[in-house]
Amino acid sequence: MPGTFHNRRRNDYNGAERGSDGMDREILLGDEAVGLGAIHAGLSGVYGYPGTPSTEIFEFVERRTAPSGLVHAFWSTNEKVAYEEALGMSWAGRRALVCMKHVGLNVAADAFINSAITGTNGGLVLAVADDPGMHSSQNEQDSRYYAQFALIPCLEPHDQQSCYDMVREAFDLSEELQLPVMVRLVTRIAHSRAPVRTAPARQPNELSPNRDSRRWTLIPSNARVQYRDLTDKEPELLRRSEKSAHNHLDLASTSGVIACGIALNYLRENLDGRDDLSILSIGQYPLPVTKIRELVEHCGEVLILEDGYPMVESTVRGLFGLAGVAVRGRMSGELPRTGELDPDLVRTALGMEPVPTPREAVADLAARPPALCTGCPHVDTFKALNEALSDFENPQVFSDIGCYTLAALPPLEAIHSCVAMGASIGMAAGAAHAGYSPAVAAIGDSTFAHGGITSLLSAVQQSVNLTVLVVDNSTVGMTGAQRSMSTGETLDSVILGAGVSPEHLRVIEPLPRNHDSNVEVIRQELAHDGPSVIIARRACLEAIKKLKRKAS
Amino acid sequence: MKHDLILAGVGGQGILSIAYVLDNAAINAGLTFKQAEVHGMAQRGGAVQSHLRYSDQTIHSDLIPHGRADTVLSVEPLEVMRYWQHLRPQGWVVTSVTPYVNIPDYPDEAVLLDQLAEFPNLVLVDSGQLAKAAGSQRAQNMVVLGAAAPLLELPERYLVAHIRSLFAAKGERIVEVNTRAFALGQAAGRFFRGLVDAGMDPVPALRVCQKMAPDTIDPDRAAEWAAALAQDRARLDVVLAAEAPWACSEIPTFAR
Numbered sequence: 001m002p003g004t005f006h007n008r009r010r011n012d013y014n015g016a017e018r019g020s021d022g023m024d025r026e027i028l029l030g031d032e033a034v035g036l037g038a039i040h041a042g043l044s045g046v047y048g049y050p051g052t053p054s055t056e057i058f059e060f061v062e063r064r065t066a067p068s069g070l071v072h073a074f075w076s077t078n079e080k081v082a083y084e085e086a087l088g089m090s091w092a093g094r095r096a097l098v099c100m101k102h103v104g105l106n107v108a109a110d111a112f113i114n115s116a117i118t119g120t121n122g123g124l125v126l127a128v129a130d131d132p133g134m135h136s137s138q139n140e141q142d143s144r145y146y147a148q149f150a151l152i153p154c155l156e157p158h159d160q161q162s163c164y165d166m167v168r169e170a171f172d173l174s175e176e177l178q179l180p181v182m183v184r185l186v187t188r189i190a191h192s193r194a195p196v197r198t199a200p201a202r203q204p205n206e207l208s209p210n211r212d213s214r215r216w217t218l219i220p221s222n223a224r225v226q227y228r229d230l231t232d233k234e235p236e237l238l239r240r241s242e243k244s245a246h247n248h249l250d251l252a253s254t255s256g257v258i259a260c261g262i263a264l265n266y267l268r269e270n271l272d273g274r275d276d277l278s279i280l281s282i283g284q285y286p287l288p289v290t291k292i293r294e295l296v297e298h299c300g301e302v303l304i305l306e307d308g309y310p311m312v313e314s315t316v317r318g319l320f321g322l323a324g325v326a327v328r329g330r331m332s333g334e335l336p337r338t339g340e341l342d343p344d345l346v347r348t349a350l351g352m353e354p355v356p357t358p359r360e361a362v363a364d365l366a367a368r369p370p371a372l373c374t375g376c377p378h379v380d381t382f383k384a385l386n387e388a389l390s391d392f393e394n395p396q397v398f399s400d401i402g403c404y405t406l407a408a409l410p411p412l413e414a415i416h417s418c419v420a421m422g423a424s425i426g427m428a429a430g431a432a433h434a435g436y437s438p439a440v441a442a443i444g445d446s447t448f449a450h451g452g453i454t455s456l457l458s459a460v461q462q463s464v465n466l467t468v469l470v471v472d473n474s475t476v477g478m479t480g481a482q483r484s485m486s487t488g489e490t491l492d493s494v495i496l497g498a499g500v501s502p503e504h505l506r507v508i509e510p511l512p513r514n515h516d517s518n519v520e521v522i523r524q525e526l527a528h529d530g531p532s533v534i535i536a537r538r539a540c541l542e543a544i545k546k547l548k549r550k551a552s
Numbered sequence: 553m554k555h556d557l558i559l560a561g562v563g564g565q566g567i568l569s570i571a572y573v574l575d576n577a578a579i580n581a582g583l584t585f586k587q588a589e590v591h592g593m594a595q596r597g598g599a600v601q602s603h604l605r606y607s608d609q610t611i612h613s614d615l616i617p618h619g620r621a622d623t624v625l626s627v628e629p630l631e632v633m634r635y636w637q638h639l640r641p642q643g644w645v646v647t648s649v650t651p652y653v654n655i656p657d658y659p660d661e662a663v664l665l666d667q668l669a670e671f672p673n674l675v676l677v678d679s680g681q682l683a684k685a686a687g688s689q690r691a692q693n694m695v696v697l698g699a700a701a702p703l704l705e706l707p708e709r710y711l712v713a714h715i716r717s718l719f720a721a722k723g724e725r726i727v728e729v730n731t732r733a734f735a736l737g738q739a740a741g742r743f744f745r746g747l748v749d750a751g752m753d754p755v756p757a758l759r760v761c762q763k764m765a766p767d768t769i770d771p772d773r774a775a776e777w778a779a780a781l782a783q784d785r786a787r788l789d790v791v792l793a794a795e796a797p798w799a800c801s802e803i804p805t806f807a808r
Contacts, residue, residue, distance in 0.1 A: 027575055052592030136592035156656040159614075160586075192614040193575060262614075354617030357670070358643065359636035366630065366657045368562065370598035406596065448804040451696035479592065 005278035028060075028196045030189035033160045034099070034127050035060035037167030040201040041123070044094035045072040047082035049450065050479035052100030052136035054129035058099055059480075061153065075476075077485045078421065078450040083111040083126070090124040090180075091216065093208030095171055095508060099127040102143050107421065107451070109146070115151040117218055117226045119178040120212040123171035127355065129185040132307045133340030136478075138401075138418065140338065142308035145287060147182040151230050151238055153247065154182040154285040156261035160194040162283065166246070168199070173240070177233060186307045189262055228314045234286075242290050246283030249291045252276055256299030257350075258292070260312055263305035266346040266521070272375060282312065288380035296325055303349055304329035307341040333512045347433075373405050377538035380518075381471050382407045382414035382508035384536075385442070387515075388522035392438060398431070400424040401450070402444035403477040403540075415442055422451020429459045439466040446476040449486035460499040460531045467525050468533045470495070471510075475543035488537075495533050504532035511538065553583070554607035555705050556616045558635045561627035562652045563595040566693035570625070571602050572696060572718050577710035578606035582789060588614040599631055607708075625700045626677065627693050628652045629664055632764055644673040646700040646741065648692060650680035669754035675699050675741045676758045681738040685766035688726075691733035698737025699744075708738075739769040745802070746774020752781065756788055765797040776803050 007064070016057055028036060036059045038046065046061040048054065058075065065071035072089070076082035079100040086098035098108075105112060105128050112126065128146075131137040147154035153173055155166040163185070170181040214222045241247055256278040259267045264281045271277070280295045284286070296316065297303060302325060304313040313329040321327065328334040334349040349353065372379050382404070389395040399405060399415035400423060407414040417427060424441035432439035443452050448470050472491055476482040486494050495505055505523060508518045518536075524533040557574070560569045571587050578585045585606035603616045621638040626647040639645070647668065651661055668674060677699040679692035686695070694715060701708055715734055719727045740761050747757035760777060761769070780803050781787050788805050791798065798804075 027579070056591070084730045135590070154710055188588060188614050189593050193571075193582055194611075194614075195579065195685040265612040265614065269617060342615050343613045347617065355617065356641055357619040357637050358639055361637040362633045365633050366655055366659060368597075368630075368655055370563065370596040371654065373596065405597070477597075503786045 025195050025197050028160055028164070029056055029191060029193050030157070030160050030163045030185055031056035031129070031191070032060040033163035033196045034167050034185065035064065035097075036198060037164040037198070038072065038095075038097040038127075038171070039064060040085055040123065040198060040200045041168045041171040042204045043071050043097055044122070045086065045089040045096045046099070047076050047086045047089075047096065048099040049076055049079045049082055049104055050476050050482045051104050051129075052479055053131055053185070053187040054099050054101045054104070054127065055479045055482070056190070057097070057129075057473070061097065065490045074090055074363055075482055080111055080282040083108035083115070086124055087111060087115050087118075087120070090120040090122045091210055091278070093122045093210065094205045095123040097125050097167075098128060099129070101137065102128055102130040103137060103139065103420070104128070104143050105143055105146055106141075112146070113150050114218060115180050116152050116230055117223060117451065119207060119226070120174055120180055121178070121208070122205050123174040124180040125167060125170045125174060125183060126180055126185045127167065128446050129187065129190045130308055131187050133187070136421075140308065142311055143182065143184050144285060144308065144311050147184070150180075151234065151237075152179050153177070153184060153240070153370055154184055156283050156285070157189060158186045158261050158264045158281070158283060159189065160192065160196050162246075163189060164196050164198065166283070177236065179230075179233065184261070186262055186340075188307070204527050216525040237286055238289065240289045241284050241286050246282070247288040247291055249276045249278075249280045249295060251295070251298050253278060254298065254300045256280070256293065256295050258282060258304045258312060258316070259442075260306040262307050263346065264341040264343055266341060268306060269343045270347045270350055270352060280315075287312065287315060296322060301326040301328060305335070305336060305346055305349070306330075307342065310337075311535060312458040314479060326455055327387065369409060369418055370406060371409070372403060373541055375511040375541055376403070377473055377536065377540070378404045378407060378471055379412070380512055380515065381449070381469070381536040382412045384508070384510065384518040385440075385469060386412065386414050387519045388526060389438070389440070391523070395440070396430040397437065397440045397442055398424040399441070400443040400447045402447050402471075403473075404442060404444055404471050407442075421447055425452050425455035425459060425466075425468055428468070429455065429462070429464045432464045432466045437465065439464070439524070440469065441466060442469045442471060444477070445470060445472040445487045446484040448491070449484065449494075453486075453498060454501070456495070456531075456533070457498045463530055465521075465529050467528075468529055468531070469522075470535045471535060472535050472537040473540035473543070475540045477540045477542060478535065481540060481543040481546045491535065495535075500533050502533055504530065505535070506532070507535045507537055509538055510536045553625070553705060554609060555605070555606045556621045557623050558616060558624045558626060559602040559604060559626075559690070560631040560635055561600060562589075562631065562654070563598050563600045563694070565627045565652065566690070567602050567627065569718055570697050571604055573711055573714040574604055574606070574704070574706065576714040576717070577706045580710040580713070581706055583608050584611060584612045584722050596602055599634060601631075601635070623700060625696060625766045628658065629661075629668060629698050633664075635683060635794055642673065644669055644675065644677040644703050646696060647677075647699065648679035648696050649676050650678060650692060663672050665755055665758075674748075674754055675703075676744055676754060676761075677737055677739065678762050680688070681762060682740055682766050683733050686733035686736055688728035688733075691730050694730045694733040695737035695740075698734035698739075699741030701734070701738050702742060736766050736769070739771055740764075740766070742771035743774045746771050747778045750775045750778030752778050756781075759792055760788070763792055763794065763798050764800050766798040770800045773800050773803065774800050780804060780806065781794050
């Protein structure tokens with residue numbers, strides 16, 4: 001059943017009774033504005049895998065459309081599956097929104113890149129939320145490169161209103177160009193609320209499958225034709241960027257600024273009525289070459305503001321720089337090379353004096369990092385693991401992405417890697433191949449479904465000597481207790497189906513009173529020469545609360 | 553008008569509930585707003601903050617620049633210390649003094665309070681005590697919102713209306729607990745300011761507030777209390793040493 005754990009969020013702003021001021025304005029997070037824009041564009045399916053800061057896009061669509069049941073909304077196993085499902089919906093002629101965080105697009109990249117080659121039928125919009133500053137991520141990769149790589153258009157909103165407007169526009173663009181269209185968000189838009197004006201909704205498309213199988217069958221003879229068709233669209237994409245209202249040029253003095261997406265807000269915040277700067281704001285890619293040339297030819301210096309990689313800056317600068325024009329930004333040192341942009345950094349880069357404050361920031365203030373909840377089952381699991389591994393000298397545990405990654409921090413300090421969804425099992429296997437023992441992987445139930453199953457299958461086929469600890473808390477905990485694809489009996493069957501022998505699939509209940517017996521089980525399986533899996537099974541407390549709230 | 557506010561606290565303390573009330577009150581007041589918040593990993597017991605800006609003009613940045621915040625409103629005293637650079641020189645700090653200790657190196661509470669007390673535009677409330685009096689420890693966020701209410705440039709009736717709408721689904725008892733927490737916070741905050749404005753130092757003023765029976769706190773009595781205790785440590789000690797809480801109306805008279 002879709003959305004077993006779902007409930008209206010406690011602080012739900014949406015709906016007539018909550019903060020809505022008339023029919024045409026709603027209070028929305030940037031993520032929610034993306035979701036509502038898609039619904040109003042005539043959406044038939046929303047797809048995704050939870051990941052901060054993108055999760056609320058899917059959740060909003062799911063919540064909002066649940067009463068009508070007109071939009072298919074069921075979390076996918078991972079981003080690749082989500083993207084493929086969305087592409088299938090598009091093939092069938094209906095509109096699909098697929099949403100994920102930036103690193104999720106790495107997982108979906110195979111389907112994503114090739115969907116530009118096949119082209120689309122019903123509108124297909126990819127909403128991807130980047131995380132500059134790595135608030136909740138392992139890198140700050142910039143998805144605009146992916147759009148450029150796939151040769152598709154990318155829209156970059158600068159506020160909540162443009163999230164809504166651009167997603168509607170992206171569906172039109174997708175259907176006109178027969179291409180997937182990316183909408184690129186950053187954390188600060190995704191998770192910021194503001195009133196958004198909405199427009200009347202349109203109807204979803206009828207079912208109208210595209211049966212031109214040559215388009216969809218990318219054997220080399222077809223793919224060469226399709227790829228040429230894709231590159232033939234490049235001039236049209238550029239033409240649309242040049243005339244787009246999202247790419248706006250105002251010429252004034254010879255001091256120029258290019259502001260992409262949210263950077264425009266930080267620029268305007270600091271202008272305070274200043275109107276001397278020549279400003280090009282960018283919200284649609286590929287880059288509007290003519291407008292950039294116009295700005296550059298007018299200006300002796302250009303400051304480039306973008307939240308993410310210095311993509312525009314490196315393009316404008318080129319390999320050898322621009323003769324007679326100083327290009328400034330993250331690469332030249334006016335702005336930090338890494339991290340999230342903010343109004344203060346932009347102010348400094350503009351050469352303006354800092355605003356006085358009554359006190360300086362306090363140095364060496366005690367940090368308050370996130371921590372596992374009191375009573376969390378992971379705490380009992382990792383205490384048992386730590387004790388079982390204490391027989392070894394400086395044991396290392398490969399781990400994965402989820403709440404349990406917090407076990408890397410004191411006081412547990414139980415895990416020693418976190419690289420990519422599902423990477424724990426593959427890395428433990430590789431270390432075992434190299435002769436490392438004991439090779440231990442710790443992974444959550446949902447992460448296992450997302451990216452661990454294939455690695456386990458591979459390890460079992462090779463009879464690798466490794467121990468996999470699946471921490472089954474029945475939910476996707478870190479992102480707000482979404483439905484897990486492989487928990488409970490499903491998880492057991494998947495593991496046995498991958499070929500793990502039943503006597504080496506052990507289930508423990510992580511509770512303080514079971515500590516000694518749990519340590520013993522882990523010790524036994526560490527001693528086993530071959531693949532074994534221990535499931536530490538106890539439900540997430542937050543998920544239980546959520547279920548209770550729903551029940552009441 | 554324009555009001556920029558940093559909401560601070562620890563994940564789970566209800567920062568976003570405060571934001572909900574203010575966002576909707578701002579809309580009722582005919583303003584627009586932007587409100588940036590923290591989701592995901594940091595919500596698990598970590599330091600969280602929300603930048604909330606409301607104005608009758610266009611708001612550009614979702615983030616409040618350094619030196620621009622009118623108010624820092626914190627449900628936890630240590631968390632205030634992270635945002636000094638955001639405050640404008642004449643800005644205000646409204647904070648709970650009830651510590652949320654979930655880290656091993658939490659600073660000494662007395663030292664922390666002294667550091668806060670050095671800042672002149674300050675409102676201190678014991679949100680733990682007042683929320684308990686209101687009926688639930690979970691209502692500390694509404695206590696601090698109440699204490700800040702006189703500074704927020706939003707009509708109180710809108711704030712109360714949206715406290716009610718926020719908790720309506722949980723039943724009338726929870727609504728009452730939270731509106732009471734708001735009222736107690738407001739009274740205590742004004743009483744605290746009354747004592748300070750009448751010449752008391754912030755920490756003794758806080759201690760006097762904490763000795764009051766919460767339901768009896770009357771901000772209009774603050775000047776009389778301050779006068780009764782004026783410049784006299786011994787009198788303050790007598791008040792603080794009393795076992796039972798004081799009724800705010802029973803201002804002690806001290807023999808000369």
